[in-house]
Amino acid sequence: MSELDIIELKKHIIEDLNLEDYTPETLDAAAPLFGDEGLGLDSIDVLELILVLEKYYGLRVASPEEGKKIFQTVQTIADYIAANR
């Protein structure tokens, strides 16, 4: 995924998850999405992220196991999009 595409992905995530403290510039693509060290997202946010993939990129996450790998960081989501689109 190009830098421009990652910025677009970040915009979707920020807007749909209402991450009011972040901008595409301040959202670190390598930061963990879950847990205290990262963005601190939770299970409801996973549903929102699944919708982001489906709505903007036409991708369906098939299994929970797959989801665990995809939703580690913004970068892993971008990699998944690049590989499957």
Next chain:
Amino acid sequence: MNVYITACNSINPVFQPDNFSWKEKIETPDVIRFTCKEPDYKAFITDSATRRRMSRAVKMGVAAALQCLADAEVTPDAIITATGLGCLGDTEKFLKTLIENGEDLLNPTPFIQSTFNTVGAQVAIAQKNTCYNTTYVHRGIAFENALTDAILQLGESAVKNVLTGAYEELTDTSFDVQRRLGMFRRGGRAGEGSAFFMLSSETESFCRLKAVNVAFCQEKSEIREKLLAFLCQNDINPDDIDIFISGESGNTDEQPFYDTVENAFPSASTVHYKHLSGDYQTVSSFALWLAVKIIENQAVPAHFLKTGKAEKMDKILIYNNFRNINHSFILCGRQF
């Protein structure tokens, strides 16, 4: 049993919630739509994950409730919330997505947060409080019914402190719908706001909530009878009332009722507020907040005073009329 208002907080279109001052200069915009002056919610709702999921209505309600709890410094034995239309913003968002996405790809957050009891629930979660928690959704008398329940709860021996309040949100869509329905053709204004109160049967304060009454009547002759019956029931003469807080909004259909009630108190000063706050289903919560502040400060800001000099501010009667159907009286003051 006496019921006292020991703390209160409001987010409204008139006063700045940050650095609130009763003496601040009040703006008097000539508009028919009033929007709240909102605080920086980070100070009230510190958890960013919780805050970012909340709509404007939820933030307004929760912030007012949490500040009221902080001021009261007690753990409530009951949390009672009132709203006419609930979390409209989230409801609209959810329904809009439902239509746009063909009932597919629905975001869970607006759906979860769109329920009427979201504010009461979020306050309970923030306080880790599992006490009695209910929400009244009764159009123009929701707040009065919440107050009535609070008084009944305080009548129970185990309940000493009840957090009671109301919230209402005015969205672009709801304002447009109201305008299209012609609701401002006969005068009147739209508004929004939230107000929460700590009611206590064990801690005395400068303001006592004496009685609440709701009435259904469509004729102005009936309202006078119901008012006098209410006063009689509470051993109050019309001359005892120092301040009459009128809910008149400028709507010419409703004005005859307000005039009838106002005329019953020839010696009282009349306060009005909807020209500054707008009208909404639970606006009497703002009127009660105004009454508490008048008693606390022993002053009425000039823009609220309609008639009289407001020299005495001990006994206050609030009257509200919701579309000439639902009428309510709230009696409060520092001496009864």
